[in-house]
Amino acid sequence: MNIWDEKNECMSRDEIEQLQLERLQAVMNRVHKNVVHYRKTFDEAGIIAEDIRSLSDLVKIPFTTKEDLRLNYPYGMFAVPLREIVRIHSSSGTTGKPIVVGYTKNDIRTWSNLVARFMTAAGVTRDDLVQIAFDYGIFTSAFGMHHGAEAIGASVIPMGMGDTEKQIMIMQDYKTTVLVSTPSYALSLAERLEQFDISPNALSLKVGLFGGEPWSEKMREEIESRLMLSATDNYGLSEVIGPGVAGECSCKKGLHLYEDAFIPEIIDPETGKTLSPGQSGELVLTTLTKEAFPMIRYRTGDITSLDYTRCECGRTMARMQKVMRRSDDMLIIGGVNVFPAQIEKILFSVAQGETPYQLVVERKGAVDNLEVVVEVTDKIFSLELQKQRSFLETVKKRVSVETGISVAVKLVEAKSIPRQDEKIVRVVDKRQL
Amino acid sequence: MLKIKNINTYYGQVHALKNVSLHLSAGEIVTLIGANGAGKTTLLNSMSGIVPPRSGEILFYDVPINNLAAHQIVKMGISQVPEGRQIFKPLSVEDNLGLGAYLYHRRKGEKEQIKKTVAMVYELFPILKERKNQLAGTLSGGELQMLSIGRALMARPKLLLLDEPSMGLAPMIAQEIFRVIVNLSRENKTTILLVEQNARAALKMAHRGYVLETGRLILEGMAADLLENKEVQRAYLGKDKKEIWER
Numbered sequence: 001m002n003i004w005d006e007k008n009e010c011m012s013r014d015e016i017e018q019l020q021l022e023r024l025q026a027v028m029n030r031v032h033k034n035v036v037h038y039r040k041t042f043d044e045a046g047i048i049a050e051d052i053r054s055l056s057d058l059v060k061i062p063f064t065t066k067e068d069l070r071l072n073y074p075y076g077m078f079a080v081p082l083r084e085i086v087r088i089h090s091s092s093g094t095t096g097k098p099i100v101v102g103y104t105k106n107d108i109r110t111w112s113n114l115v116a117r118f119m120t121a122a123g124v125t126r127d128d129l130v131q132i133a134f135d136y137g138i139f140t141s142a143f144g145m146h147h148g149a150e151a152i153g154a155s156v157i158p159m160g161m162g163d164t165e166k167q168i169m170i171m172q173d174y175k176t177t178v179l180v181s182t183p184s185y186a187l188s189l190a191e192r193l194e195q196f197d198i199s200p201n202a203l204s205l206k207v208g209l210f211g212g213e214p215w216s217e218k219m220r221e222e223i224e225s226r227l228m229l230s231a232t233d234n235y236g237l238s239e240v241i242g243p244g245v246a247g248e249c250s251c252k253k254g255l256h257l258y259e260d261a262f263i264p265e266i267i268d269p270e271t272g273k274t275l276s277p278g279q280s281g282e283l284v285l286t287t288l289t290k291e292a293f294p295m296i297r298y299r300t301g302d303i304t305s306l307d308y309t310r311c312e313c314g315r316t317m318a319r320m321q322k323v324m325r326r327s328d329d330m331l332i333i334g335g336v337n338v339f340p341a342q343i344e345k346i347l348f349s350v351a352q353g354e355t356p357y358q359l360v361v362e363r364k365g366a367v368d369n370l371e372v373v374v375e376v377t378d379k380i381f382s383l384e385l386q387k388q389r390s391f392l393e394t395v396k397k398r399v400s401v402e403t404g405i406s407v408a409v410k411l412v413e414a415k416s417i418p419r420q421d422e423k424i425v426r427v428v429d430k431r432q433l
Numbered sequence: 434m435l436k437i438k439n440i441n442t443y444y445g446q447v448h449a450l451k452n453v454s455l456h457l458s459a460g461e462i463v464t465l466i467g468a469n470g471a472g473k474t475t476l477l478n479s480m481s482g483i484v485p486p487r488s489g490e491i492l493f494y495d496v497p498i499n500n501l502a503a504h505q506i507v508k509m510g511i512s513q514v515p516e517g518r519q520i521f522k523p524l525s526v527e528d529n530l531g532l533g534a535y536l537y538h539r540r541k542g543e544k545e546q547i548k549k550t551v552a553m554v555y556e557l558f559p560i561l562k563e564r565k566n567q568l569a570g571t572l573s574g575g576e577l578q579m580l581s582i583g584r585a586l587m588a589r590p591k592l593l594l595l596d597e598p599s600m601g602l603a604p605m606i607a608q609e610i611f612r613v614i615v616n617l618s619r620e621n622k623t624t625i626l627l628v629e630q631n632a633r634a635a636l637k638m639a640h641r642g643y644v645l646e647t648g649r650l651i652l653e654g655m656a657a658d659l660l661e662n663k664e665v666q667r668a669y670l671g672k673d674k675k676e677i678w679e680r
Contacts, residue, residue, distance in 0.1 A: 015456075018436055018454070018456050021438065021454050021654055022454045022456065022653050025452060026650050026651050029649045029650065030651050030652070033651070049452070049649065050451055053438075053439045053452065054439075056436075080663065080664065084663040104662075105661055106658050106661050106664065109658070109661075110658075206680050252494050291664075
């Protein structure tokens with residue numbers, strides 16, 4: 001079994017903890033010096049870097065939230081001058097504005113090597129042809145996976161999202177061996193293959209690296225049998241680095257979280273209290289090696305648990321459970337993160353006032369559909385038919401532009417959305433993974 | 434092999450090292466970089482027991498050494514090559530080396546081993562052999578530095594602490610010293626902690642490095658990554674300025 005970075009991935013617990021303490025102290029000194037936000041929050045909490053004498057002192061440090069990142073838009077959280085940034089990515093914010101993240105040259109190298117770890121663990125080698133079916137845009141997933149595959153020395157086919165027919169043609173002709181996409185996209189590919197009557201045996205696929213959205217063991221079985229490959233999960237988020245925080249090895253019993261680069265904690269999302277190993281709660285991450293965009297105790301919103309027992313593969317890094325739930329109301333639609341508040345804001349601004357509505361999420365085949373169901377108000381009712389239609393179109397267009405997902409918008413009769421205690425349940429997620 | 438956790442060292446009221454944690458793995462060359470007064474020498478002195486830390490812990494092969502006296506620490510296998518060589522000038526080269534083996538002189542059956550170590554030092558620095566009967570005071574700066582390293586090696590250390598070994602030396606001589614340091618690590622498997630004013634040269638030799646700033650560690654990383662780090666480049670490498678002899 002291949003290990004990309006044996007020295008770091010197989011350290012003893014004692015070595016990991018010493019390295020984490022050193023790096024935590026260093027990053028605390030660095031952010032205190034270079035990031036106004038951290039200097040302020042540390043001062044308010046009355047904490048100085050010297051108070052961190054062991055990893056258990058971590059709990060004294062205030063959390064960093066998405067709200068903090070929003071308030072420091074765009075560059076407030078950067079720890080190095082912009083001139084040293086070589087890449088800028090973004091992730092979904094809770095309002096109209098995205099979250100901006102930056103990378104130095106060293107950060108890109110660190111990132112590449114982290115991604116190379118789980119790619120190697122999944123079985124990718126320099127002899128592979130890696131087809132990347134993620135959107136090459138401001139989000140981190142495509143570029144992260146791209147860097148990792150290149151670091152290994154594999155041949156990268158940067159396909160980008162969509163155009164399933166072309167994806168299949170290239171997969172057949174170029175003899176792609178590794179597929180990188182969201183799990184739901186892998187299923188759409190499988191569906192299309194069946195429509196075209198192409199047997200997965202005729203393809204050369206052997207490994208699939210799937211991430212960006214929750215997926216169940218049932219989906220894994222389905223993908224593996226329909227595409228004839230070994231499907232592995234990986235985890236990451238743009239605010240922390242992108243893909244490369246954690247990834248499965250061939251044992252497929254949890255995702256190894258790279259503890260030499262991140263300190264994970266599990267907290268109770270309600271009280272913020274640290275939970276003991278094995279308990280399920282919200283994942284909180286502190287970056288140890290990032291230069292441009294260090295994160296101290298960032299609340300990911302993802303619910304998981306950590307397993308510190310030894311894995312059969314030889315890696316000593318703790319394993320996190322597959323993420324299946326969020327601690328907030330963030331929706332993941334076809335791998336894109338969307339907050340209901342984003343859509344609400346658009347809807348209310350187009351409707352020029354509050355309008356009763358509900359978001360309905362469904363999975364048809366392998367494709368996620370988000371429908372915005374809007375009750376007709378007097379104001380909308382009084383519009384001409386044509387204006388009503390253009391109202392729907394405008395909402396659709398603005399959601400697509402601002403969040404990157406396409407939605408359906410439909411008008412229904414007043415008071416027809418079911419109420420619970422006089423209130424509409426804002427989001428109904430009918431997907432079963 | 435060595436683990437430091439949260440050491441704080443003071444000179445009187447001056448808080449010179451603030452909560453410093455660091456580790457060395459066997460066989461590594463690790464360099465400490467930082468401006469003058471950042472606490473590099475203090476850190477070495479804290480490890481060797483010359484200025485013991487007021488709080489914190491230093492473990493050498495899991496044994497706490499932060500409360501031991503300097504001579505006991507030498508016995509454990511840590512030798513320091515002090516800044517400014519500190520050679521006994523009225524003594525001959527060979528006598529200076531002999532002093533380095535003070536741990537072994539009274540022990541039985543050590544004579545042969547001491548001779549072997551002297552021979553090893555002469556092999557590393559042939560010029561010292563040529564000058565073995567000369568008074569140390571007559572040596573050049575480079576030869577004094579070689580003698581200082583040789584003397585530390587006489588104690589047969591597992592860990593060698595080097596404080597500014599290239600200071601005041603001509604570039605050619607400094608390079609010679611650096612070559613020997615790399616050799617010591619490669620061939621004798623001696624672990625080395627190197628404090629060096631020439632940060633670029635140090636990072637090129639080392640596996641890993643730490644950056645010390647006003648008594649605090651602010652960075653730890655692979656030497657290659659630190660060389661690429663803009664903050665390090667700006668502050669310690671004199672960005673875009675290449676020393677002639679480093680090509």
